[in-house]
Amino acid sequence: MAVRVRKVYPFTPTFRQVASLYEAAFPACERLPLWQLSWNGLKKGQEFLAYYDKQTFIGLTYTIYTDSLVYLLFLAVEESKQSQGYGSQILAQVKKEAGVCPCVLTIEPMDDPNVSNRAQRLKRLAFYEKNGYQALNHFYFEGTERYQILTTDKTLSLVALENALAKTFLGKHGVRVD
Incomplete structure (x- = not known):
């Protein structure tokens, strides 16, 4: 199972x-x-990629690269291909491309025990932790949405993250890190 990438x-x-x-x-x-x-995926510093196993489409990523970090904005694997190691392969490829820069992503927060998709959120967190990501005690806000920040390096500069995201979204989505 060798994952191939297409822009x-x-x-x-x-x-x-x-x-x-x-x-x-x-x-x-x-x-x-x-x-x-x-x-935007055609611009320098941003990649919109599709992943395949031979000719079978398995997933996508949208990644933002800066001088100080790599932000994985979107990662999705086809439902029929989940729990087969494809997500881990994709994350390994993102880490490889990042080199020494920390990788960052955001997920729905874990602090509300009454959300309807709590089991799904916990499974997602466990998947990322298994692949070397650690939750920070900080959140990313995009408009009215709030997300938990995960990174491969807990020394990540939150200012650098906020600046990279604000630049990427041209200030249109009211992003902030807290």
Whole structure:
């Protein structure tokens, strides 16, 4: 099971597969416009990638690279391909590309025991922890949404993270780290 990578370009069969997974995997309130991701993915410092096992589409990532960190904004694996090691392979590839820079991602927070998808949140956290990510006692805010920050390096500069995200979103989404 060797994972292959393809860049996502607008108006291609790969784009259609990625769009379908993206819309299924992320609630509308958490999604950025797909056209924005696909066009920004063509810029230096941002990558929109599709992952395949031979010819079978397995997942996607959208990653932002800065001089001081790598931010994994979106990661999704096709439901039929989950729990088969593909997500771990994708994360290993992101870490390899990051080199010495810390990798950062955000997930739904764990501090509300009454949320309807608590089991799913805990499973997601365990997956990331198994792959070398650690939860920080800090949160990322995007508009009205709040997310737990996970990183491969607990010495991560929160200022650097906030600046990288604000620059990426051009201040349009009211991002902050607290």
